[in-house]
């Protein structure tokens with residue numbers, strides 16, 4: 330940490346944008362190397378809608394809030410790490426000073442020599458009403474929530490044929506009672522043959538409404554008037570980076586939407602690093618995001634170590 334012009338401006342070694350598993354893990358590992366780190370979060374992690382997280386060995390079944398609290402609590406051991414509960418609104422590079430300036434919704438400014446972008450992604454659903462049930466009775470990840478729904482009658486909402494087959498195959502080990510909803514997309518004869526071979530029912534009519542209260546789904550109503558009673562199912566959303574910091578800072582982006590890195594979290598812009606789902610703009614898992622946070626911490630630390638040696 331440096332202080333510029335007397336004692337007023339603190340320049341952190343690194344500011345980490347987002348305290349999901351990627352950001353927490355990056356902070357922990359940088360803090361342990363005695364780097365002065367500020368980590369910011371505003372509680373918009375996409376998994377906040379769910380009751381339990383699964384598949385992270387030693388943390389299977391914890392709530393997202395518990396997971397975060399354990400992470401933040403571990404960081405308190407390291408005086409070099411400071412947590413700020415703030416919304417980041419702008420990130421820019423001060424070319425002259427060679428630092429990054431982070432602005433918050435409260436109009437505060439924070440500065441750092443390096444930044445790690447770890448603000449995650451958000452979903453868009455083929456049917457907007459899915460949001461009312463997401464994380465409670467409609468899920469997107471069979472690895473995360475399939476086990477708890479084993480052998481139950483399930484549905485899948487997917488409006489692309491390849492997504493239909495992908496989810497049908499994935500969920501076949503979870504439940505044999507699958508009802509496929511394409512919301513108006515016509516499936517090919519080959520696809521229909523595959524579904525029928527596995528005793529899966531399907532409905533290609535547009536959906537009129539999802540019925541239920543307090544996140545508990547009861548039925549899917551089609552525009553034809555037909556109603557199918559189901560309490561649980563999966564949806565295939567599309568994903569995007571809600572915070573376009575990488576784009577604004579001029580990081581190279583691939584046609585797939587991924588931010589291009591060297592495989593160790595370094596973007597095409599010096600001093601700008603990325604970890605977790607925000608890099609691919611696609612879904613992964615708590616464990617993968619945490620691992621990427623660990624990797625990026627190594628890159629940031631080594632770069633600082635080399636520059637200052």
Ligand SMILES: Cc1cc2nc3c(=O)[nH]c(=O)nc-3n(C[C@H](O)[C@H](O)[C@H](O)COP(=O)(O)OP(=O)(O)OC[C@H]3O[C@@H](n4cnc5c(N)ncnc54)[C@H](O)[C@@H]3O)c2cc1C
Nearest residue numbers: 347349351371372373376383417449473605606614615618
């Ligand atoms: C319903 C649901 C259930 C899931 N269940 C599981 C599961 O059981 N197991 C599993 O492994 N994975 C699960 N996942 C996926 C898992 O949540 C993600 O893979 C993981 O959280 C990605 O980590 P991340 O650090 O990249 O992003 P995130 O966890 O999304 O963290 C990004 C952080 O950035 C913060 N942020 C965003 N914008 C700003 C801003 N402008 N200013 C300040 N802070 C900001 C957010 O508050 C958030 O905390 C689930 C996801 C969903 C939606």
